[in-house]
Amino acid sequence: MPNKRRALGFWLVLLVACAGIIARTQFRTDMGAFLPQSAPMAQQVLTEQATSGAASHLIVLALTGAPAPILAAMSETLAGQLRQRAEFIDVINGDDQSFAGVQGFVWANRYLLSADITADRFTATGLHAALLNDLGLLGSDLGGMIQQTLPGDPTGEALTLLRQLGQAQGPASIGNVWFSSDGARALLLVHTSAPGFDIDSQQQALTLINGDFGKARRAVPGAAGVRLIESGPGVFAIHIRDTTKRDVTRLSLLAMAGAVSLLSFAYRSPRVLLLGILPIASGVLAAIATVSLTFGFVHGVTLGFGVTLIGESIDYAIYLFTQTARGETASDTIARIWPTLRLGMLTSTVGFSAMLFSSFTGFAQLGLFSIAGLIVAAGVTRFVLPHLVPQGFCAAGADSISRPLRAAIRQRRRLRWLVAAGVLASIFALTMHRGALWDNNLENLSPIPARDQAQDQMLRRDLGVPDVRYFAVFKAADKEGALEKSEDLTASLNSLVARGKLGGFDVPSMILPSLRTQRARQAALPGAALLRERFTQAQAGLPFRADAFEPFFRDVAATKTGPLLSAGSLPPPLALQLGSMLVRRDNGWVVMAPLHDVADPAGVARAIALAGLPGVRFVDLNHESDQLLQTFQREAVLLAVTGSLAVVLLLLAGLRSVARVITVVAPLAAAVIMTAALLTLGGGKVSIFMVVGFLLIVAVGSNYCLFFERSAPDAETWHRSIASIVLANLCTVSAYGLMALSSIPVLHDIGMTVAMGTFLSLVCAALLKAPGLEA
Template sequence: MTRRFVPALLLWLAFVAACVAVVSQTRFTADLSAFLPEAPTAEQRVLVEQLRDGMVSRLLLVGIEGSDAAQRARLSRDLAGKLRADAAFGMVANGEPVHRERDHALLFTHRYVLSPAVSAERFTTTGLRQAIAESVDLLASPLGMLTKTLLPRDPTGELLQLLERLDGGARPAMQEGVWASRDGRRALLLVQTRASGSDLDGQQAAIASLGNAFAGEASKLPSGADLKLLVSGAAVFAVDSRSTIEGEVTRLALVSTAIIVALLLFIYRSPTALVLGLLPVVSGALAGIVAVSLGFGVMHGVTLGFGTTLIGEAVDYAIYLFVQSGPAKGCDGRNAFWPTIRLGVMTSICGFGALMFSGFPGLAQLGLYSIAGLIVAALVTRYILPHLLPAGFAIRDVTPLGLRLQRLVVAAGRLRWFLAGLAALCGALVFAQHDRVWNHELGALSPVPPAAQAVDAALRSDLGAPDLRYMIVVHAADADTALQRAESVSAQLQALVDAGEIGGYESPSLYLPSQTRQLERRAALPDPRELRERLATATAGLPLPASRLAPFIDDISTARARAPLTRADLDGTSFAMAVDSLLLRQGERWTALLPLRAPAAGAHAKEINPAAVRRALQGAASASPMFIDMKGESGRLYAGYLREAITLSLAGVAAIVALLAIALRSPRRVMHVLLPLAAAVLTVVAGLVLAGVALTILHLVGLLLIVAVGSNYALFFDGRGGNDAPPPATLASMLFANLTTVAGFGVLAFSSVPVLQAIGGTVGPGALLALVFAAAFARTSSCPVPGIPAR
C-alpha cells in the first residue's frame, strides 16, 4: 500500500458507508407507476391520475363459474352480503336491488332540489297546469303504474324526471335474480375497493378478503367445490404485477449473480480474486441505488431488475484488470488498457445518459442508476482495486485460451464477407418490414399476461362496466365550485343528448347539485297560500281536482324549509359511491369527472364525435372543461414515448459517434468501430422481426445499449489504430467480459415482465453478436498465427 492510496481508501470506505446509510432509507416500489409517464399534458395527467387513483383503479370485476345457475346466484348473494359488511369495500353490486328503496326515498324526499325541471315558470299557474296534465296523461301509459300512487304528492312528476335520468347505460343480464354473463355461465359482481390504486397494500388485502369470503361462503354450499372465482380489474393487475416484479427481481438477481460468480470462479480459479472482482460491482450497485434514491425519491423494482445487468457490465473492468495486468504482462501492461476502458465507459455513459431524459420513469431511473454505477465501478477498479491486490496475486494464466481465441478471430475473419452479407440481408429484411416493426400499443408494455387480459375483457363486456373512454374533466379550488362547473358543462351535454350526438353522461351534479343550484330551485317554490290559489286555477277541467293535492302543498312547504342536500345525506344510497367516484379531492384541488356514453342507436350509434363535443363545450368555456379521449390519449402518450425514445436513441448514438471521433481522431477508425455495432443491431432486429416480436420502446433502448456496450469490444479490436490484433490476454478478457454481460442481460430475456424481457432479449444476443462482428471485421493483417496468409 502506498501512502497516496490511504486517502483514496478512506474516501472509498466513507463513500460506501454513506451509500449504505442512504440505501437503508430508500423507498422501493413495485407498483405500475414505472410504466406510467410523467405526463406532460393536462389531459395525460388526468389519464394517469385515473389509472392510479380513479374509479377505474378501484373496480374489481368478479365472476363465479361452475355448478348451476341457482347455486351461482345463491353464492353471489351470500358473497355480496359478506362483502357489504366488510369495510374494505365500498359498492358491492350483483343485481340485487339493495339500494333501490333508499335511492328512491332519497330522490323523492329531495326531488325539488334535484329535479332539473324545477324553475319559477314550472310553478306558475300555466306551468303547473301543463305539468299536471302531463302527469294525468301518463296514467294512461303503462308507466303510470309507477306514478299513480305518488300523484297527490308529486303531481308535477318530478320523481319521474329523476328516474328517467338515472335509467340508461348497459346493464348486465339477470339470471335467478342476480347479474349473469350473456351466455349464462357465470354470475357477475362489481365490487369497489375503498383503497385507491395508489394504496396497493390496501388493494391486495381487499382482494385477499374477497377470496377468503368466497371460499368461506362456497364451502357452505353442497356444490361449493365446483364453484370457481374469477377476479379481474386494474387492482388485480397491479397487485399481481407487483408480486411478479418483486419475485422476478429477486430471482433474476440471484440467477445472474450465481452465473457470474460461477463464471468468475472458472476464470480466476481464486476466491480472493472473486471477492476483489465483485468489489467494484457492489460499490457501483450501491452508488446506483443512492443516485436514484436521491434523484427520484423512490426506486422502482423494475429499475433494480434492469440493474442486474449492471453486474454483468461492471464486473468487466475487474476482469480486464486481473487478466490483462497479470504478472506475465509486467508493469507496462498494467496501464495499457485503461485508455480503451475509459473510452468504453464513456460510450456506455453516452448511451445510458440519453435515457435519463426519458419521460418514462423506469427508463430515466435506469439511465441514472447505470451511469452512477458504471462510473463508481470504473473508479473503484482503477484507483482502489489495484492497491488491494495481495502481493503475488495471480489468476490462472489465460494465454493458452487467448491463443486459441486468436485463431478463432482469424477464422471469423474469413467469414467476414459471409457475415457482412448476413448483416446486409438482415438490413434489407428490416427495411422491407419497416411498417410492421413497431408495436404501437401502450398495452405492449403492460406486465399483465394476455390470458388475464382476456378474462378481464370478457367480464367487462358482460358487466357493461363503464369503459370511460370519453370524459369531461373540470377542476376547481373547492367541491361546490367544481359542482357548479360540472353543472354548466352538463347543460351543454344535455343539448348533445337531445341532439342524439351522445347517448348520455354522468355527472356528480346529477346526484349532488351545487348549493347555488339547490338554493335557486328552492327559491322557485311558491309559498303554500300562493300555491293553493294557483292550483285551483291550474286544475280546472282536469280529472285531478286541487282538493286531492293537499299532500303536494305540504311537501312543497317542507321542501322550502329543508336545508340543501349534502354529500353526507347520500350515505346508504348508491349515489354516495357515484359522487365519490366522480368528484375527487386531489390535494387542494377538486376534480369533477363527467364520463360520456355513446348513443345506443340512431345516426351516431356507438360512436361519439369528439368535434361535436368540443364545439358544445365552447358554450361552457368559463368552466374550463377538458375533453379527454382516454384511448386516444393513451395512444398519443405511447406515440410520444416512442418518438421520444427514437430521438433519445439517435442522440445517444450521435453522442457516441462524436465521442469516438474526438478520441480516435480518424473517420476510418470510427467507421471501423461502428460497423460491427450496426451489423449487430440489424441482425438482432431482423431476428426479433422473424420471431414475430413487434418492437416496443424497450427494444429500442436495448438497441442503444448494444451500441453502448458493444463499443468496448470494437474498441479493443481497433487497438491503437494499427493493424495489430489484440494480444491473447486481451482477447481472453474480452470473451470473459462478454460472457458476463450476456449472462447479466440474457437472464432478463427469461423474465415474464415484458419490459425486462424486451431489454434482455435485445441486449443479450446483441452483445454476443457485437463481439463476433467486431472480431470478424477486425483487421488481422499482421496475424501472428502461422499458416494464415497475411492480407
C-alpha cells in the same frame, strides 16, 4: 497503506450514506410519473384515472360452476361478508342493499339534484300535470314502485335521478342478484378503498375476498364446486407484479447460477468471486440514493430497469481479475487497463446522459440511475478492488474460454466478408420490411396476458359496463367553476342526445350541482303555505286523498331551508364516481365527462367546438393513446441517436483519431443493424423497449470494441484481454438471454435485443479488428 485506508474508508462512508438516504426514499409505481412533463392535459388525466381514478378501485367478481340458485345464495352470502369490511367502499350484486346508500342520498336530496326543478314545476298547473302522469304510471309495470314513492315524490324526481345515475337498471337478475345473460355466472362489483396502484392494499383486498369466498362456499349447501373469477385493474396490477417478481427472481437466479459457474471456472477462487459483486452492489446503492435526492422519489420501473442497465458493471471486475497475469498485482493491472476501462465507462455514461434531457421523468430517472451506478461501480473497481484481491491471484481457467474466438480472429481475413454480407442483407431486409416497422399495438406492449384481457371483457359485457372511448374535457380555475361549466356543457350534450348523435353522457354536476344551481333550485321551491294551496288546486278532481302527500310537503320545506350539498356529503360510491370526472391538478381542476354510444365522433367533436364553451374539447381515448405511444417512440429514437452521437464524439476526444474511432464504431453499427433485422424478420416490428435495447448495445458493446482496438505489449497479455472480453460477454448474453424468456413484454424485448446485439458486437469487433498480434 494510507491510500488503501483512505479508499476503503471513503467507500464504506459512501455505502452508509447511501443506505441512510435509501431508508427515507419514497418508491412509487404510478405510471403518471412516466408521462412527459409536457403531455397534453387529456393524456395526463387519463393516465391518472387509470391508476387512481374510480375504475382503478373496481374489482369484478364472478361465481360459476354450480346451478343458479346456489350461485345466487353464494352471491348474497359473499356480498354480506364483504360489506362488513372497511377495505371495501361498496359491494354491489343487484340485491336490495346494493344501492341503498345511493338511493337514500338521492331521495333525501332529490330537489337539489334534479335538473327539472324550476318554479313552473311547482305551480298548480305543473303539479296537476305531474299527478296525471302518476295516475298513468300506477297502471303500468312501474305501479308498485310508484305507489311507494308517490306520497313523498309526486313530481317523480327520485326515479328520474336514479335512472340518470344508472341505479335503476343493471344486468339480468336471478333470485334478486345479478347474473350473466346465460345464467352461468353470478356477478358482483366491489369498490376497494385503495386505488389500483396501491398494490399492497389491493393484495390485502383480494386476500380478504378469497378468504370470505372460502367461508361462503363452506356455508352454502352444494357450493363446494363453485369457482371465483376475479378481474379489474387491481387484480391485473397484482398479477403483473407477481409475474414480474417470479420471472425476475427465477431468471436472475438462473443467470446468477450461470455467471457463478462460468466465473468459478475462470477464477477458481470463491473470495474473488464474491469480490466481483462489490462494484454492482455499490453502484445500485449509489444510483438509488442519487435518483432519490434529485427527483424526490424512485419509480419502481427505474429500480427494476436501472439495475439491469448498470449490469455491465460486472464487466469491470471481470476485466481486472481476468487480465491480471501471474506475478502481476491487481494494482498494476488496473493501472495498465484503467485508461481503456475509463473510456469505456465514459462512453456508457455519455450515452445514457442523453436520457437526462428527456421530457419523460421515467427516462430521465433511468439515465441518472445508470450514470451514477456506472461511475461508482467503476470507481470501486479502480480504487477498492485492487486492495482486496488476494496476492498472487490469476484467473487460471479464463484462457480456455477464449480459444474459440481466438481461432475465429486468426481467420478474420476470410471471415470479414460474413460481417459485410450480414450488414448488407440486414439493410435489404429492413428496407423491404412488410408493413409498418413500429409496433403500434398497445396490447402487444401490455404485460396483461391476452386470456386475462378476454376474460375481463367478458365480465364487463355481462355487467353491461360500456367501454368509454370518448370524453368532453376542459379545465377550470376552481371546483365551483368546473361544476358551473359542466352544467353549461349539459345543454349542448342534451341537444346531441336529442339528435341521435350521442347515446348519453355523464358530467360531475349530475352528482354534485354547483352552489349557484343549488341555490336557484332552493329559490324555485315554494313556501310551505303556498305549496299546500297550489297542491290543493292541482289535485282537484283527481282520486287522491288530501292527506296522502304530507311527506312531500315536509321534504320540500326541509330542502328549501336546509344546507346545500358538498363533495363531503356524497355517499362513497357517488364520491368515487365524482372523483373520476372531476380531478384536481396543481393549476386548477380538470373535468372529464364520459360520452356514451357516440354515433358520429366527428359530428360530436364539431358540435362541442361550436357550443361556445371556451376550452372544452372532444377527446378520443384511442387517439390519445396512439399519440402518447408515438411520443414515446419519437423520444426513444431521439435519445438513442443522441446518445450514440455523444459516444462517437467522446471517442473522437479520447482516441484522437478518426480511423481508431471507426474501428470502434463500425462493429457497433453492424451489430445494431443486424439485430434490428433479426428482430423484424418475418414481419416482426420494433417496440419502444427494443430501442432502449439498441442504446444498451452501444453502451455495453463499446467496451468490447475499445479493448479490441487497444494494442497489447505481448501475446499473453493479448490472450488475457480477449479472455476477459469473452467472459464479460458470456455473462451479459446469458443474463439478457434468460430475460428474453420472460412473459413480460418489456423484459422480453430488452432481453432479446441486448443478448443478440452484444453477442454480435463481440463477433463483429473480433472479425473487424485491425491487424496486430495474432490471437
